[in-house]
Amino acid sequence: DIQMTQSPASLSASLGETVSIECLASEDIYNNLAWYQQKPGKSPQLLIYYASSLQDGVPSRFSGSGSGTQYSLKINSLESEDAATYFCLQDSEYPPTFGGGTKLELK
Amino acid sequence: EVQLQESGPGLVKPSQSLSLTCSVTGYSITSNYWGWIRKFPGNKMEWMGYISYSGSTSYNPSLKSRISITRDTSKNQFFLQLNSVTTEDTATYYCARYVYTTDYYGGYFDYWGQGVMVTVSS
Numbered sequence: 001d002i003q004m005t006q007s008p009a010s011l012s013a014s015l016g017e018t019v020s021i022e023c024l025a026s027e028d029i030y031n032n033l034a035w036y037q038q039k040p041g042k043s044p045q046l047l048i049y050y051a052s053s054l055q056d057g058v059p060s061r062f063s064g065s066g067s068g069t070q071y072s073l074k075i076n077s078l079e080s081e082d083a084a085t086y087f088c089l090q091d092s093e094y095p096p097t098f099g100g101g102t103k104l105e106l107k
Numbered sequence: 108e109v110q111l112q113e114s115g116p117g118l119v120k121p122s123q124s125l126s127l128t129c130s131v132t133g134y135s136i137t138s139n140y141w142g143w144i145r146k147f148p149g150n151k152m153e154w155m156g157y158i159s160y161s162g163s164t165s166y167n168p169s170l171k172s173r174i175s176i177t178r179d180t181s182k183n184q185f186f187l188q189l190n191s192v193t194t195e196d197t198a199t200y201y202c203a204r205y206v207y208t209t210d211y212y213g214g215y216f217d218y219w220g221q222g223v224m225v226t227v228s229s
Contacts, residue, residue, distance in 0.1 A: 032213035043201065043219035050211055087152065091213045095167045098152035 002026050002090055006099030014107045018076045021102045023088035025069040032092035035064055035073045039084045047086075048073065080106055109134040111202050111220035119196075119227050125189040129202030129220060136160070136183055140205035142216065143176060143187045145198040153198075157205055158185055192227045199224045 003026040013019045023033065031051040036044040046055045048064035051071055061076040075082055083106045088099040115127035129141070142157035156166035158176045166174050170189070178185040189196060200223050203216035 030211070030213075032211060034215040041221075043221050044203075044216075045219075046215060046217045049215040049217075050213070055217070085150070089215065091215060094165070095169075096154040098154070101150045101152075 001095060002029060002093050002097050004088055004090055004097050004099040006088055006102055008102060009100065010103040010105065012105045012107055013078055015078055015080060017078050018074065019078065019104065020075075021073045021086050021104075023066075023071045023073075023090075023099045025071070025090055025092075027093075028068050029071075029090045029092035031067060032090060033064070033066070033071045034089045034091070035062075036087050036089065037082075037084045038087070044087075075104075078106065082106065109204060109218040111204065111218055113200060113202050113220045113223040115200075115223055115225070117224060117226060119192055119225060120229050121193055121227055122191055125187070125192050125196065125225055125227070127187040127200055127202075127223060127225070129185050129187070131183045131185070131204075134204070134218075135180075136178055136185055137180055140207060140214075141178070141185045142203050142205045144201045144203060144216070144219075146201065146222070147198045155187070155189075194227050197225065197227045 005024045007022050033051045035048040038044040047062050052064045063074045085101050085103045087101040110132045112130045119125045138160050140157045140159050143155040146152045158164050173190045175188045203219040207214035
């Protein structure tokens with residue numbers, strides 16, 4: 001299985017700041033990566049697919065980039081509603097595998 | 108709008124079978140793929156498997172001998188059965204729609220249920 005190493009495990013940031021979350025794959029996943037946001041008690045929400053494609057309805061302050069084995073999710077101009085856990089999912093190789101998650105706290 | 112809702116017992120005894128239902132509204136399960144994912148205490152997530160629009164299935168090799176995903180198209184529901192559960196199967200179970208695209212021969216889960224917490228304990 002492809003291992004997805006996500007970092008950091010947690011981070012704290014202020015309103016208006018910009019943050020980045022990384023996912024490192026154990027082998028090339030050819031941009032086959034999605035990013036999700038999950039709030040407590042809620043279902044995961046798709047933010048980004050194919051590494052950099054923004055899902056309909058997702059604010060443009062979210063963006064994804066990367067290639068090969070290294071991918072990142074950037075959130076510009078943090079808002080209070082962005083406090084959540086974020087995780088990545090690779091679907092390049094069976095079985096699909098997830099990153100360990102990043103808990104984002106707003107100061 | 109596509110909506111998914113999991114249902115099933117929240118407590119299962121060790122060695123028994125875990126059975127969950129995913130009810131889908133707003134979209135037919137005879138299109139796309141429909142999967143089960145679980146999130147363990149500590150937040151590790153695992154893809155369990157899915158059932159396709161045609162009824163074919165694919166399972167995580169780690170579960171292959173214990174898992175079965177079936178469906179009832181007349182009720183627009185699909186089901187998870189996991190046999191011989193242990194305490195390590197304690198998790199929150201999610202159902203989700205999987206979109207596969209030939210644009211890049213991959214996909215993603217775009218609609219998820221709220222999740223159901225299942226505890227395995229005697």
